[in-house]
Amino acid sequence: DSGVTQTPKHLITATGQRVTLRCSPRSGDLSVYWYQQSLDQGLQFLIQYYNGEERAKGNILERFSAQQFPDLHSELNLSSLELGDSALYFCASSVEGGNTDTQYFGPGTRLTVL
Amino acid sequence: AQKITQTQPGMFVQEKEAVTLDCTYDTSDPSYGLFWYKQPSSGEMIFLIYQGSYDQQNATEGRYSLNFQKARKSANLVISASQLGDSAMYFCAMREGRETSGSRLTFGEGTQLTVNP
Numbered sequence: 001d002s003g004v005t006q007t008p009k010h011l012i013t014a015t016g017q018r019v020t021l022r023c024s025p026r027s028g029d030l031s032v033y034w035y036q037q038s039l040d041q042g043l044q045f046l047i048q049y050y051n052g053e054e055r056a057k058g059n060i061l062e063r064f065s066a067q068q069f070p071d072l073h074s075e076l077n078l079s080s081l082e083l084g085d086s087a088l089y090f091c092a093s094s095v096e097g098g099n100t101d102t103q104y105f106g107p108g109t110r111l112t113v114l
Numbered sequence: 115a116q117k118i119t120q121t122q123p124g125m126f127v128q129e130k131e132a133v134t135l136d137c138t139y140d141t142s143d144p145s146y147g148l149f150w151y152k153q154p155s156s157g158e159m160i161f162l163i164y165q166g167s168y169d170q171q172n173a174t175e176g177r178y179s180l181n182f183q184k185a186r187k188s189a190n191l192v193i194s195a196s197q198l199g200d201s202a203m204y205f206c207a208m209r210e211g212r213e214t215s216g217s218r219l220t221f222g223e224g225t226q227l228t229v230n231p
Contacts, residue, residue, distance in 0.1 A: 002160075031217065043205065043221040056218055090159060094217065100147065100166060101217060105159035 003027065004106035006091050012112045018079040021109045023091030025072055031055070031094045032074040033103055034066055038087040049074055050096075078111070086113045117141065118206050118222035126228050127196045134181070135191040135225045137206030143167075147209045148189040149219065150180070154202040162204075165189055196229045203227075 003026035013019055025032050034046040036059075045058035049068035060066075063081075068074045078085060088108045094101035119138045127133040139148065150162040165173045165180045173180040181190040193200055203226050207219040 002158075033218070035219075042223055043207075045218040045220070048217060058218055088157060092159075092219075098217065100164075102149070102161055102164055103217070103219060104161055105151070107158045110157070 002104040002106065004091060004093050004104055006089075006106035006109050008109060009107065010110050010112075012114065013081060014114055015081055015083060017081050017113075018077065019081065019111065021076040021078070021089055021091075021111075023074045023076070023093075023106055025074070025091075025093030026104055029093035029095055029104075030072065031096060031101070032068055032072070033092040033094075034060075034074070034076050035090040035092065035105075036087045037090065037108075038084075041087075043090075046076070081113045083113050086111055117220045118208055120206055120222035120225050122225045123223070124226045124228070126230060127193075129198060129229055129231050130195055132192060132194045133196055133227065135193070135204050135206075135227065137189045137191065137222060139187050139189060139206075139208050141187075141208065141210050143210045145210075148180070148182070149207040149209070150178070150189075150191045151205045151207060152200075152202045153205065153224070159205075163191065193227075198229050198231060201227060201229045 005024045030051045033048045037043045046060040048056040066076045090108045091106045092103040094103045146167045148165045152160045163175045177194045179192045203224045205224045206222045
């Protein structure tokens with residue numbers, strides 16, 4: 001158990017809908033990262049937050065947004081869902097987000113868009 | 115260009131033998147970190163081992179060791195005394211030192227390891 005929690009574990013929804021994925025980092029970790037794992041794209045970095053502020057952005061679609069709250073938990077919002085958004089979404093956390101930090105991953109949320 | 119290359123889509127090893135999973139990387143940053151993660155069929159990503167670009171010695175964590183050859187830009191994972199529970203997908207990842215990169219990890223495509231009894 002990495003100490004990172006993600007809810008829900010599974011999510012099934014329809015095209016055009018909006019969903020919210022939630023992540024709680026390990027105790028003491030200030031940085032949260034979101035990654036998407038799909039069969040065709042592999043594991044891709046989406047976005048990083050550090051202590052409530054956006055730190056880095058990757059291949060995140062405009063239909064997707066994220067935030068990190070004062071209690072350091074984070075939410076990833078996916079809207080106008082398409083079939084291609086079906087994937088495993090991981091949240092990871094690290095202490096500071098520096099170069100020597102290790103990112104610990106949550107169990108993931110498996111999103112299926114029908 | 116691929117930043118992380120794992121050339122072995124699948125590997126097989128006999129239980130109790132050692133196995134090496136290959137990883138090459140491409141970066142112009144002098145400061146970077148290399149990571150290996152394990153993903154069992156249940157889906158979670160498990161951190162195994164880390165090597166920093168300035169580390170003088172190869173990293174080791176229990177049965178895992180990292181064969182770091184900086185000049186060749188390779189960071190191969192060595193698993194000694196393989197166990198059935200080692201059967202999983204293994205990912206090599208890199209974090210570059212540029213401020214604009216944040217602390218994102220760039221992953222390779224993975225190697226599926228199967229340990230045979």
